[in-house]
Amino acid sequence: MQPDAHLLIRKGRVLDPAAGRDEVADVLVENGRLSRIGASLDAPGAELIDAEGLWVLPGLVDGCIRLSEPGGACTGSIASETRAAAAGGITHLGGLPDTDPVMDNAAVVQLVYEQAEKAGFARILPMGALTHQLEGEHLAEMHTLHQAGCVAFTNAGYPTTDALVLKRCLEYAANFDLPVVFRPQEAALTGNGCAHDGRIATHLGLPGVPVDAETVAVARDLELVQATGVRAHFHQISAAASLRLLRDARERGLPVTADVSIHHLLLNEHALEGFNSLCHIQPPLRHDRDRQALLEAVADGTLDVICSQHTPLGSSARLAPLPETRPGISGLDTLLPLLLHLVERGELPLERALDAVTAAPARCLGRPAGRLEPGHAASLCLVDPEPRRIPGEDWLSAGRNSPWLETELPGVVRLTVCEGKVTWLSD
Amino acid sequence: MNWTEDDIRQLLDRLAEELRQQLHDRGIRDYELVGIYAGGAWVAEALRERLGRTREAGMLDISFYRDDFSRHGLNPRVKPTRLPFDVDGRHLVLVDDVLMSGRTIRAAMNELFDYGRPESIQLVVLFDVGRRELPIRPDLCGEILALEPHKRVELHGPSPLWAELMEQTRQG
Amino acid sequence: MTTEPPSSEVQLTPGGRLRHFLAIENLPRSLLTEILDTAAGFVSVGDRSVKNVPLLRGKTSVNLFFEPSTRTRTTFELAAKRLSADVLNMDIAHSATSKGESLLDMLRNLEAMASDLFVVRHADSGAAHFIARHVTPNVAIINAGDGRHAHPTQAMLDMYTIRHYKGGFEGLTVAIVGDVLHSRVARSQINALLTLGAEEVRVIAPRTLLPADVEALGARVFTELEPGLRDADVVMALRLQRERMQSALLPSEGEFYRLYGLNEDRLRHAHPQAIVMHPGPMNRGVEIDSGLADGERSVILHQVTFGIAVRMAVMSMCVSGQESGEV
Numbered sequence: 051m052q053p054d055a056h057l058l059i060r061k062g063r064v065l066d067p068a069a070g071r072d073e074v075a076d077v078l079v080e081n082g083r084l085s086r087i088g089a090s091l092d093a094p095g096a097e098l099i100d101a102e103g104l105w106v107l108p109g110l111v112d113g114c115i116r117l118s119e120p121g122g123a124c125t126g127s128i129a130s131e132t133r134a135a136a137a138g139g140i141t142h143l144g145g146l147p148d149t150d151p152v153m154d155n156a157a158v159v160q161l162v163y164e165q166a167e168k169a170g171f172a173r174i175l176p177m178g179a180l181t182h183q184l185e186g187e188h189l190a191e192m193h194t195l196h197q198a199g200c201v202a203f204t205n206a207g208y209p210t211t212d213a214l215v216l217k218r219c220l221e222y223a224a225n226f227d228l229p230v231v232f233r234p235q236e237a238a239l240t241g242n243g244c245a246h247d248g249r250i251a252t253h254l255g256l257p258g259v260p261v262d263a264e265t266v267a268v269a270r271d272l273e274l275v276q277a278t279g280v281r282a283h284f285h286q287i288s289a290a291a292s293l294r295l296l297r298d299a300r301e302r303g304l305p306v307t308a309d310v311s312i313h314h315l316l317l318n319e320h321a322l323e324g325f326n327s328l329c330h331i332q333p334p335l336r337h338d339r340d341r342q343a344l345l346e347a348v349a350d351g352t353l354d355v356i357c358s359q360h361t362p363l364g365s366s367a368r369l370a371p372l373p374e375t376r377p378g379i380s381g382l383d384t385l386l387p388l389l390l391h392l393v394e395r396g397e398l399p400l401e402r403a404l405d406a407v408t409a410a411p412a413r414c415l416g417r418p419a420g421r422l423e424p425g426h427a428a429s430l431c432l433v434d435p436e437p438r439r440i441p442g443e444d445w446l447s448a449g450r451n452s453p454w455l456e457t458e459l460p461g462v463v464r465l466t467v468c469e470g471k472v473t474w475l476s477d
Numbered sequence: 478m479n480w481t482e483d484d485i486r487q488l489l490d491r492l493a494e495e496l497r498q499q500l501h502d503r504g505i506r507d508y509e510l511v512g513i514y515a516g517g518a519w520v521a522e523a524l525r526e527r528l529g530r531t532r533e534a535g536m537l538d539i540s541f542y543r544d545d546f547s548r549h550g551l552n553p554r555v556k557p558t559r560l561p562f563d564v565d566g567r568h569l570v571l572v573d574d575v576l577m578s579g580r581t582i583r584a585a586m587n588e589l590f591d592y593g594r595p596e597s598i599q600l601v602v603l604f605d606v607g608r609r610e611l612p613i614r615p616d617l618c619g620e621i622l623a624l625e626p627h628k629r630v631e632l633h634g635p636s637p638l639w640a641e642l643m644e645q646t647r648q649g
Numbered sequence: 650m651t652t653e654p655p656s657s658e659v660q661l662t663p664g665g666r667l668r669h670f671l672a673i674e675n676l677p678r679s680l681l682t683e684i685l686d687t688a689a690g691f692v693s694v695g696d697r698s699v700k701n702v703p704l705l706r707g708k709t710s711v712n713l714f715f716e717p718s719t720r721t722r723t724t725f726e727l728a729a730k731r732l733s734a735d736v737l738n739m740d741i742a743h744s745a746t747s748k749g750e751s752l753l754d755m756l757r758n759l760e761a762m763a764s765d766l767f768v769v770r771h772a773d774s775g776a777a778h779f780i781a782r783h784v785t786p787n788v789a790i791i792n793a794g795d796g797r798h799a800h801p802t803q804a805m806l807d808m809y810t811i812r813h814y815k816g817g818f819e820g821l822t823v824a825i826v827g828d829v830l831h832s833r834v835a836r837s838q839i840n841a842l843l844t845l846g847a848e849e850v851r852v853i854a855p856r857t858l859l860p861a862d863v864e865a866l867g868a869r870v871f872t873e874l875e876p877g878l879r880d881a882d883v884v885m886a887l888r889l890q891r892e893r894m895q896s897a898l899l900p901s902e903g904e905f906y907r908l909y910g911l912n913e914d915r916l917r918h919a920h921p922q923a924i925v926m927h928p929g930p931m932n933r934g935v936e937i938d939s940g941l942a943d944g945e946r947s948v949i950l951h952q953v954t955f956g957i958a959v960r961m962a963v964m965s966m967c968v969s970g971q972e973s974g975e976v
Contacts, residue, residue, distance in 0.1 A: 252866060253836075371778075373773045373796065
């Protein structure tokens, strides 16, 4: 276990979207607590870090990752993946319940907490199963799971076909004011689809996932949110048509937030050309019009959060023809570099981009993280935005399933502090 | 060095005469001409006229029988082999323009045997450049040439027929 | 971002020669014409008493059929044998070796047996590309049908048939009728026709049997049969699988026939000299009427004959492309 950090970070550009702060200042961390942000601070005994030309950001919060432990489809371990997170400036991770065994009981939640604690690289915020075994038939013990530390409830990528069961789940969650996370994709309309039902799927002969597979689910879920009054978050919106539904819901005053994966902001359906299974993800990469609409929705706040959709897969998961490969991209290593890449391309303003990976996801998960708030345990990272690097050269996730391994991307994380402990330090 | 239309005509005249004589000497009255595409087919046609035959000469495209196929690939302009007669039991006169390594002739004989079992095959060529790689010699030849290693001879046609000496490009 | 090279790059040597035959898309017109010309040379071989030529003597061609198809496998087998190659039939349609690493393990084993050519049929789109990317450099892959993606040799034998009867592609209007959504044949046909310069390619089907954004393939879309057939020079029917009724894409075979089935009477809307084609096996009385299938306009049996010559052409071109040393 690391000792509590005692640091004076000098003359960095402090960017804290939650506080609207963007100024050159010193940041003092004493005994793991962020004690002060200000000009020319002095702290005898603190380790001095010269941050001139560097950015001081709140620790990043990745709202949605698939856990490598226990069991399940993903490779690696909680230790390997949280280490990759720390190296990427990430301090908090929302973990999905589709583990094996499923996170529908307190023991699994406990195990995830313990493994993360033992590794000491990042805080995992577990999301409990909404239904027993994620089977969509019986309510999970949400209250017990909440007591064990689950921050929200979701059926992850598994369908909740029975609307009555779903409605009961939402009523039950609302009863204890627990947030529910939807991953909207209508199973029957998705079928065995593995690509956006459009031009590229047609060319390659790949079974398609139509946009209405998402919008039908979003529309139904929103009606049930309205009926039950549950707090709701929507994972991984991929289609422009869903945004209209979300905006309507917001206007009606529904307590709804939403996220999008960084990949859907950068890539469109063309990424699958040549049967590129590295870009096989669910929901699929869609038309470029969708991508542009998603970017606008992040900019205007309709989409609150950008997440990595981290899904580390072993190499064997890709050794098959595209329709039989497991969908997913290993995303922790590249969340921040890709975000900076988007900003650099002028596709997203810096402040909103940073908010979407810090304060916004923390707010959606109901956790006091993603901000530089004096008086609280320090979670921050120190980023050099200038140097460019090839992610594949010092990749840390156990899953190397990423289309970005060989792409030069901006930004290097020099230091990460998670809840008062130094979790990453590089030269 | 070049062979004009006149030169070639004289060569062909003599070759036709020698062929007539040889067939006579061997007591062959009924026979078929087979030219190898493209130059050999031109020569076979010229001989057919001179021998006063009405029957069309056969034409062989040996592309599918070449032993250097994997090195050079197929010629996409493969002409279908056309043998307007039954090969079985016939006397054949196989005609080519230039005899070099002998590989083309071997391929042509392989192909002929896939059509049937001829009674006999005689080989007639316009030029023999004597760069033999296989034990194949012509029964009759228009002219024997001793070429420098980097030279080859090429027949142009079908009308007029003339020939020239060229730099060797590739083994063929 | 890491991208996959375009399929033309996978299929061709740097010198532009064929080394794998996976799909029609992005291949130049000159190469498709070369395949047709080469096939023309092989057609006459089938008329001889000895039907073999020694072109691929000593080579081994492996039929890797992960999806059963006796017909297609037989034509590839015959084509390989006429080229004097040895043929190995792997019966893997029902075995467990069709997925993941075990698929690659099997490829390694076959390579170790010094195979030269894999003829691949697989239920997944992209399977032939996947295998082509993972075999050693001197093995050529021929796609004998992958999922809904491509069936390039079928399309090329159809092109051969069209050129044989129509003399060429300039000015031709070709109508493709039936289940375009699930058809690898239709995709390859459309690509080939457009590359070879056909004037107009039409697809005729109900919306439930058309893929999304089907216009992107370059075809004109008709949901009614008769306007779609109007003045067409070539009419190609597609096979309708019985499963389509179970998956709620069509109400019944009977209604499909009434709306989209081809018969003599409906063909009156096409050009008087129009020919009728079908990739086989036919469902008589579903997509095509028996009288029409066996009638004067039908060239369906010739398609089969030409199919062997086209496969001989593709096989010999791929092997010589692999051995040309340009990799």
